Amino acid sequence: MKLLRAILLRLATMSVTLIGAAVVVFFVIRVVPGNPIAMMLPPGASEEDIARLTAHYGLDKTILEQFWIWLTGVFHGDFGTSISLRQPVMPLVLGRLPATLELAIFALVIAVVIGGAMALTGVRHRETRTETAVDVANGVGLSIPDFLWALILIVLFGVLMPVFHISGRISPSLDLPFVTQFYVFESIARLRFDLWWDLLKHMFMPALALAIPLAAIISQLLKQSLKETMHLDYVTLSRTKGYSENHVILSEALPNAVLPTLTLIGVQFTFLIGGTVIIERLFSYEGLGNMAIDAVINRDLPLIQGIVIVFALLFTIINLVVDMTYALLNPRLRHA
Amino acid sequence: MSAFLTVNNLSAALHGYDQRVLRSVSFSIDTGEVLGLVGESGAGKSMIGKAVLGILPSAIEIIEGEILLDGQDLQKMKPADRRRLIGATAALIPQDPLTALNPSRRIEPQITNRLVDILGWGKTDARVRALELLNEVHIDNPERVMGSYPHELSGGMRQRVLIASAFAANPKLVIADEPTTALDVTVQKQILRLIRELQERHSTAMVFVTHDLGVVSKVCQRLSVLYGGKIVENSSVPDFFTGPKHAYSRALLAATPKYTDPDASLLPVDEAVIEAVAAEVLASDKEWRHGG
Numbered sequence A: 001m002k003l004l005r006a007i008l009l010r011l012a013t014m015s016v017t018l019i020g021a022a023v024v025v026f027f028v029i030r031v032v033p034g035n036p037i038a039m040m041l042p043p044g045a046s047e048e049d050i051a052r053l054t055a056h057y058g059l060d061k062t063i064l065e066q067f068w069i070w071l072t073g074v075f076h077g078d079f080g081t082s083i084s085l086r087q088p089v090m091p092l093v094l095g096r097l098p099a100t101l102e103l104a105i106f107a108l109v110i111a112v113v114i115g116g117a118m119a120l121t122g123v124r125h126r127e128t129r130t131e132t133a134v135d136v137a138n139g140v141g142l143s144i145p146d147f148l149w150a151l152i153l154i155v156l157f158g159v160l161m162p163v164f165h166i167s168g169r170i171s172p173s174l175d176l177p178f179v180t181q182f183y184v185f186e187s188i189a190r191l192r193f194d195l196w197w198d199l200l201k202h203m204f205m206p207a208l209a210l211a212i213p214l215a216a217i218i219s220q221l222l223k224q225s226l227k228e229t230m231h232l233d234y235v236t237l238s239r240t241k242g243y244s245e246n247h248v249i250l251s252e253a254l255p256n257a258v259l260p261t262l263t264l265i266g267v268q269f270t271f272l273i274g275g276t277v278i279i280e281r282l283f284s285y286e287g288l289g290n291m292a293i294d295a296v297i298n299r300d301l302p303l304i305q306g307i308v309i310v311f312a313l314l315f316t317i318i319n320l321v322v323d324m325t326y327a328l329l330n331p332r333l334r335h336a
Numbered sequence B: 001m002s003a004f005l006t007v008n009n010l011s012a013a014l015h016g017y018d019q020r021v022l023r024s025v026s027f028s029i030d031t032g033e034v035l036g037l038v039g040e041s042g043a044g045k046s047m048i049g050k051a052v053l054g055i056l057p058s059a060i061e062i063i064e065g066e067i068l069l070d071g072q073d074l075q076k077m078k079p080a081d082r083r084r085l086i087g088a089t090a091a092l093i094p095q096d097p098l099t100a101l102n103p104s105r106r107i108e109p110q111i112t113n114r115l116v117d118i119l120g121w122g123k124t125d126a127r128v129r130a131l132e133l134l135n136e137v138h139i140d141n142p143e144r145v146m147g148s149y150p151h152e153l154s155g156g157m158r159q160r161v162l163i164a165s166a167f168a169a170n171p172k173l174v175i176a177d178e179p180t181t182a183l184d185v186t187v188q189k190q191i192l193r194l195i196r197e198l199q200e201r202h203s204t205a206m207v208f209v210t211h212d213l214g215v216v217s218k219v220c221q222r223l224s225v226l227y228g229g230k231i232v233e234n235s236s237v238p239d240f241f242t243g244p245k246h247a248y249s250r251a252l253l254a255a256t257p258k259y260t261d262p263d264a265s266l267l268p269v270d271e272a273v274i275e276a277v278a279a280e281v282l283a284s285d286k287e288w289r290h291g292g
């Protein structure tokens, strides 16, 4: 069956991507200089201590041997032990992942809402000053990278008008009833809107910093494809039926114009997740990205590997979701 | 019979320029009557249809004249009322059936949406009406077609759907803008016959835009010849084919191959005649400037 074959092919490419990412990372981080054991021991540790620990973590073996050990571990669900934190890698990584996911999803929502609204406004008032204003805003949004937006936002809303929290994920003084790491979702599920609000006040600036460049990209592309769609015959025909401009834009043009934007959002969302690494650091947000930087500083090889695998898995899943949504929205593919 | 559509002295121009694309156009159509609009490419045939239906490109504006639809002056109406009046009483059969259907929607809502959203019909009534219409345009399995997407249908099939959609709300005026140009020859004939059939059955007033004088002789009672956005001759079809008054019309008629040729289309018209009619159009512009 066609569908089954498509799914199998898809799973195969996903596995190849993941294995590729694992191999590349495994070898690259072992080639760059820096000894994780020396990093974790206090200065003046004896040669024997270093040798003993190096052997303990298996770092005295050849790279190929190490890779084999790691790979067999992975197939048994064991991603090794973090050298700096002395705990199994996977629980550590999975414990941090929800914070990053919530941040990234919040940023994506902001970007889609702002970008979509700007595109629609620009098209509704095309060839007027409003459209020019949208174009200028897009240009500004695109020409400043997320980490500079972060600094600008910190100055604006953290220092000059301190309405949002600059650092952390949630106020440390609060009692947390959470059983999962998905604090935002859980706070809503528990109807604890006080906690939810505190979380949002922490997430707002990092999410906005991540969202602004993406919002500008969405706005630009969506506006462009909407404008092209507005000239098409079926849109004109629907005007003659008595529909208003708003209806024509939203229900005739938008469903067709949104497809290229959707593909782009998928690709850009993976970039946005990459951006969380620096943004989380800037805002001391306890997510996976922040953990990744610590792992690199400490040359915590097993932890770096675990984090990279999880990121890679995340990216392939996003691509899969985008392709599936695209097929679902495009009738020409739906029946293919 | 009363004129359902009257266009008086209508001029349109590119926004910010006084170069007109429609030059003091006047004509009227009675209920049940078909008016042919002929002229070379760029003469402004589609522009007239767009002006009447309120879909002129944003760069082009009406600078004078009036369009009376069912006795109401469109220029003087509020935009929302104008849209509704046009949607309820007029319809367009577009030129290219491949691009005139929304690719991401099934056929059924594309036929029924005007009935439901604009005219307030119930969903089931609209569906019954759509099935009836698809029968009228001789589609064999209307149920299946209603559930299809445009890309699943052939060009001729799509044009049938568009005709059904145009006649859905029993319009009093249909504007057919070269409705067969994009189809192949055998399908062209069927579609033409179909449009004629529905027009007669519903006594619809119709503007039929075409390059093809052969088609005019079969479908229309009257015709207007356009050059450079100006009507150079208004005539009844029999009068036109026995003795066109304007030199340009004569040249057009002479340039048309006899109707036995299925691929009938205009041959190049004599240069001298073109120069003369172009000069006439420019002269009328001068007169218009001094008058206005």
Ligand SMILES: Nc1ncnc2c1ncn2[C@@H]1O[C@H](COP(=O)(O)OP(=O)(O)OP(=O)(O)O)[C@@H](O)[C@H]1O
Binding pocket: B014, B021, B039, B040, B041, B042, B043, B044, B045, B046, B047, B048, B057, B059, B060
């Ligand atoms: N969007 C637009 N902006 C400016 N000028 C336009 C626009 N659309 C059409 N025109 C001009 O208006 C004139 C009339 O165009 P129109 O489409 O009505 O021609 P037509 O008689 O329908 O020709 P055809 O047989 O090729 O369809 C042309 O000279 C064209 O250059």
Ligand SMILES: [Mg+2]
Binding pocket: B045, B046, B047, B177
């Ligand atoms: Mg045309």
